[in-house]
Amino acid sequence: MTLIIFSVFLWGATLALGGMAARRKDGTFGHGVRLALREATFVAPRLVIGILGAGFVAELLPAETIRTFLGSGSGSLGILIATAAGGIVSGGPVVAYAVGGAALAADAGVPQVMAFVTAWLLFSVNRTIVWEVPVMGGRYVRSRMLLSLPVPLAVGHLALLLPV
Amino acid sequence: MKTDYTPEPSAGVPAAEEGQLIADAGTARRPETLKRRRIDGGFVFVVVVALCASTAVWILKGPERFFAVLGDDAQMLVDIAPKVVAAVLLAAWLRLLVPQAVIARQFGENSGLRGLLLAIGAGAIVPGGPMTAFPLAVSFGRAGADSGTVVAFLSSWLLVGFNRAVVWEMAFIDHSIVGWRMALCLPLTLLLGLAARRLGWPSVRMGDDR
Numbered sequence: 515m516t517l518i519i520f521s522v523f524l525w526g527a528t529l530a531l532g533g534m535a536a537r538r539k540d541g542t543f544g545h546g547v548r549l550a551l552r553e554a555t556f557v558a559p560r561l562v563i564g565i566l567g568a569g570f571v572a573e574l575l576p577a578e579t580i581r582t583f584l585g586s587g588s589g590s591l592g593i594l595i596a597t598a599a600g601g602i603v604s605g606g607p608v609v610a611y612a613v614g615g616a617a618l619a620a621d622a623g624v625p626q627v628m629a630f631v632t633a634w635l636l637f638s639v640n641r642t643i644v645w646e647v648p649v650m651g652g653r654y655v656r657s658r659m660l661l662s663l664p665v666p667l668a669v670g671h672l673a674l675l676l677p678v
Numbered sequence: 679m680k681t682d683y684t685p686e687p688s689a690g691v692p693a694a695e696e697g698q699l700i701a702d703a704g705t706a707r708r709p710e711t712l713k714r715r716r717i718d719g720g721f722v723f724v725v726v727v728a729l730c731a732s733t734a735v736w737i738l739k740g741p742e743r744f745f746a747v748l749g750d751d752a753q754m755l756v757d758i759a760p761k762v763v764a765a766v767l768l769a770a771w772l773r774l775l776v777p778q779a780v781i782a783r784q785f786g787e788n789s790g791l792r793g794l795l796l797a798i799g800a801g802a803i804v805p806g807g808p809m810t811a812f813p814l815a816v817s818f819g820r821a822g823a824d825s826g827t828v829v830a831f832l833s834s835w836l837l838v839g840f841n842r843a844v845v846w847e848m849a850f851i852d853h854s855i856v857g858w859r860m861a862l863c864l865p866l867t868l869l870l871g872l873a874a875r876r877l878g879w880p881s882v883r884m885g886d887d888r
Contacts, residue, residue: 517853521761524844528764531771542774549770550763556716557762560724561849562755567728568850569751570735573743606720607846615850627851628859635836645808649816654879658829661873665837669862676858 560608568612572619586623593670596626600633600666610634629670636662758849765844769805778814785823785831794871797827801834801867803841811835826875833870837863 535543584592603610614627614634637659646655736744781800785793797818804811815828838860847856 520853520857524761524764524768528768528771531768531775534775535771542771546767546770546774549773550766553766553770554762557766557845559716560721561758561762561845563721563724563728565754565758565849566748566751567724567731569747569754570728570731573735573739573747574731605723607842608724609720611847611850612724618851618855624855624858628855628862631847631851631859632837632863636833641808645812649812657874657877657879658832661829661870661877662833665863665866665870668866669859672862673858 564608564612568616569619571612572616575616575620577620580617580620580622584617584622584626586625588623588626589674590671592623592626593629593667593674596622596630596670597633597666600630600635601637602639603630603634604639606640610638624676625670625673628673629666632669633666636665754849761848762845765841769841772803772805778810778817782814782817782821785818785821785827793823793827794830794868794875797823797831797871798834798838798864798867801831801836802838804835804839805841824875825877825879826871826873829874830867830871833867834864837867 532543532546535546582588583595588595600610603613610631614631617630618624618627642655642659650658732744735747781804784796784800801811804814806814811832815832818831819825819828843856843860
């Protein structure tokens with residue numbers, strides 16, 4: 515059900531914007547398609563390799579260990595471990611989400627994986643050093659990070675109450 | 679840590695204007711160089727891990743498991759392909775139809791709760807990776823937005839950014855889990871913005887800041 519609503523929303527928005535671009539009759543439509551194609555040639559190989567890699571890595575993960583430390587029964591300790599892991603995992607979204615997906619496949623709990631993903635989103639080492647500090651300034655970044663510190667833990671614990 | 683820094687001159691690089699459409703495309707790069715390479719350190723790393731893991735599965739678990747995993751992965755790729763197509767088209771047209779200057783102007787004029795909510799909405803839909811989002815946040819501050827608005831925008835871009843979620847997160851993690859995570863994160867972006875506003879940080883970078 516959520517998938518249907520989501521797909522309708524995604525394609526509805528895409529078609530609406532495409533229609534607006536086409537109505538301008540100034541090449542915006544074609545320009546957008548070319549931009550999208552270029553982006554797709556960047557994204558596609560990463561997704562293909564990432565998904566294949568994540569599948570094989572999940573097959574090799576020690577499910578018993580994952581279940582003990584990050585399984586749905588691991589509770590607050592698991593959320594804390596996952597948060598720390600998300601904060602230190604290096605690399606872009608392919609690596610981070612592939613790790614999250616592989617952990618799920620190897621029986622990690624949903625709240626733990628949510629905490630991991632949230633921590634990576636907020637504290638990604640690469641993005642912070644390469645982009646955020648030079649553009650926003652170190653003082654700002656330190657403040658934002660301190661403020662955001664409880665967020666992955668909050669998300670994980672709220673997720674414990676979810677029906678998924 | 680490897681950051682793939684390529685010291686190329688930025689002159690004559692048309693990519694600088696168009697930048698990067700999809701948030702956080704894995705190749706974080708220094709702001710001076712707005713051009714991405716198709717093959718970079720991060721991509722090579724993922725390829726090596728995939729090759730090692732697939733070989734290990736073949737040897738340790740046998741060809742049957744290998745092909746079973748491969749089949750599942752192929753199914754997953756078929757499932758996500760149309761979503762990725764829609765998402766890159768959406769990002770490209772959105773970027774062309776809504777100039778960033780228009781967005782930035784909105785935030786100088788809208789403070790209060792309205793400003794925060796607008797910032798959260800903008801963060802959720804703005805297409806673009808770190809090379810777009812951070813400079814945009816700076817331009818909000820210059821246009822007169824307070825630190826709460828800037829923090830709310832960046833937190834929203836990070837936590838509930840629609841494009842990153844569709845292209846990258848949903849490719850690896852079940853869509854209902856992604857949806858719930860975003861639903862849980864959404865109110866937290868407002869709390870982060872309110873807290874930053876209450877703490878009263880400057881919203882623009884101070885001269886002595888490193």
